[in-house]
Amino acid sequence: MKLFDAAWAPSPRRVRMYLAEKALNVPRVSVDIRGGAHLAADFLDINPRGTLPALQLDDGELILESSAICRFFETLHPEPSLFGANPRDVARIESVLRLVDGEGYAAAVYAFRNGHPRLAGKALPGCWPEVPQIPALVARAGLLWRRFLETLETRLAEHEWIATDRLSYADIAAFVTLEFGGVGRLDMGGAGEGVARWRAAMAARPSAAA
């Protein structure tokens, strides 16, 4: 199998951190998204959507979406569990993951894609015709981002990890999202001591450099 990966982008980074925490090695092909290689014919032949990450299995089947790729490996290698090993933990991790994606990640993408001059006409990630930026989405991103930071702080002021009593995929997703928010110049004002402590703990893990 082969993991199509990309430096800097948040979704490929989730998968790299997940694989590092699971101590799994998967052959990688790095696609230069800053140079536009994800939208060139070579990669679109593999993934017509032009999105990363993408996992190609040995028979050619392509698995898209970071959470789907991680769940593929989680089913193959359940230990240590990063998606929960009992009904409550499974639900807690999925619930936090959806809140991270619906508030934090959505906000970061809104702000970055609709506010960055270099992305004019490219307001949706992947392979699309011209998609105009919507400047009003940058303001909406601010609302969602503030709620995301409040959600994190409420939890992390009283708990070590974001969803369960140990590190899970939800921590990885939230951490990568928090880092990505800085790229969209989102205001970190709502993050308090709980977030700062947890963020430092995440940044110190070897997987953060994967």
Place this chain on the structure above:
Amino acid sequence: MKLFDAAWAPSPRRVRMYLAEKALNVPRVSVDIRGGAHLAADFLDINPRGTLPALQLDDGELILESSAICRFFETLHPEPSLFGANPRDVARIESVLRLVDGEGYAAAVYAFRNGHPRLAGKALPGCWPEVPQIPALVARAGLLWRRFLETLETRLAEHEWIATDRLSYADIAAFVTLEFGGVGRLDMGGAGEGVARWRAAMAARPSAAA
């Protein structure tokens, strides 16, 4: 336990269909979202986000997000599997689910929340201060929705079900999203014979009336 449910809204409907397909009975409390009961003090005391569905466990813990609630029950009752019983099916279902949510469901929510006069100032679901509508999101919704219909048609023109060789949670999510798209007056023009055949099969299942 108690499932806070709501008529008409798409996310509670996903959970009802899932529970019906699993033949699980869970006590339900219906919250009148059209009457605004989800934003009244009684419900906000239970779920400060004001979102539905919400599953309250017997010790009071609250599980939010439809996919988290369904995964809770899936872990308790793995058979018949609706989230996949092997690594490939798990990944396929999650991948399709993410595409359904990122294209179809996002489009339906964009169009409905930003285009409906009754929702002026309420452009995000749940408990928020005034959130202005962004009319340009209705046009963006059209792009995403067309891609969603193409994704469905490409798959369903050649396969019976949307993610694997049997009905899965991805079919439920896609079907409910397709129905919800009509509410936002999204154009069904991209749906071909594959979608029509599958949609009729889904609509004929007893779970569609749950």
